[in-house]
Amino acid sequence: xxxxxxxxxxxxxxxGHLVAASDACEALGLSRLLWIPSAxxxxxxxxxxxxxxxxxxxxxxxxxxxxxxxxxxxxLRRAGPSYTVDTLRELRARHPxxxxxxxxxxxxxxxxxxxxxxxxxxxxxxxxxxSREGDALAPESPLPAVAVRVARVDVSSTEVRRRAAAGQTLxxxxxxxxxxLIERHGLYxxxxx
Ligand code: ATP
Ligand code: MG
Numbered sequence: 001x002x003x004x005x006x007x008x009x010x011x012x013x014x015x016g017h018l019v020a021a022s023d024a025c026e027a028l029g030l031s032r033l034l035w036i037p038s039a040x041x042x043x044x045x046x047x048x049x050x051x052x053x054x055x056x057x058x059x060x061x062x063x064x065x066x067x068x069x070x071x072x073x074x075x076l077r078r079a080g081p082s083y084t085v086d087t088l089r090e091l092r093a094r095h096p097x098x099x100x101x102x103x104x105x106x107x108x109x110x111x112x113x114x115x116x117x118x119x120x121x122x123x124x125x126x127x128x129x130x131s132r133e134g135d136a137l138a139p140e141s142p143l144p145a146v147a148v149r150v151a152r153v154d155v156s157s158t159e160v161r162r163r164a165a166a167g168q169t170l171x172x173x174x175x176x177x178x179x180x181l182i183e184r185h186g187l188y189x190x191x192x193x
Contacts, residue, residue, distance in 0.1 A: 001032070001097065001098045002098070003091070003099065005088070007087065012160055012178055012181075012187070013035075013157075013175075014155045015172070015175070016153040018063075019153045024103055024128060027150075028128055031068075032068060034072045036087060039081065040080070056076060061177035074087060074091075084102065085115070085116050085120050088100060099126070101127075104127060106130065126146060128146050129145045130150055132150055164182060166190060
């Protein structure tokens with residue numbers, strides 16, 4: 001079984017995440033892709049402010065109905081910051097026969113050396129570097145990684161939060177059930193519609 005691992009703060013999950021995840025699933029022939037919201041992002045710190053359970057609920061709402069996708073709260077159940085290496089160890093123990101693929105945006109590549117135990121991360125999983133159509137081709141990576149091309153959808157959680165704060169509509173940037181949760185909980189300091 002080829003099992004994908006998609007981590008992020010998902011604050012909130014948006015259509016860019018969904019298109020990238022779907023295209024990566026097809027390109028890598030994954031049987032399943034786990035969406036794993038991070039507790040405290042070691043490199044983002046308190047920039048992530050939405051309660052973890054609410055981010056998990058938004059991920060569940062975003063992926064409902066796509067049987068390839070599954071939300072996993074393993075990083076939320078662990079105390080302290082979320083290190084990828086710990087997550088991969090846990091998944092390896094849970095799925096000893098699976099081949100693990102770690103999805104990472106090209107933007108995360110330069111952070112990799114600052115991760116905890118990067119060599120162990122690379123041993124536990126195949127790094128799948130997601131780059132979007134129109135991105136300049138990345139310089140040859142010194143890492144053993146596979147490249148995955150996905151359709152470009154230029155949305156970021158930052159942009160969604162900014163729009164919400166400004167009271168602008170979030171329609172067509174996030175799935176409707178996610179928009180409903182943002183509205184119901186009054187997230188991001190606005191009355192987004
Ligand atoms: P923020 O703006 O708060 O940094 P984000 O939109 O970048 O949020 P994250 O939760 O930080 O979302 O990202 C999780 C993963 O999704 C990362 O691997 C990131 O590269 C990827 N990603 C984020 N936005 C897109 C997008 N529009 N298309 C493809 N991949 C994306
Ligand atoms: Mg980001």
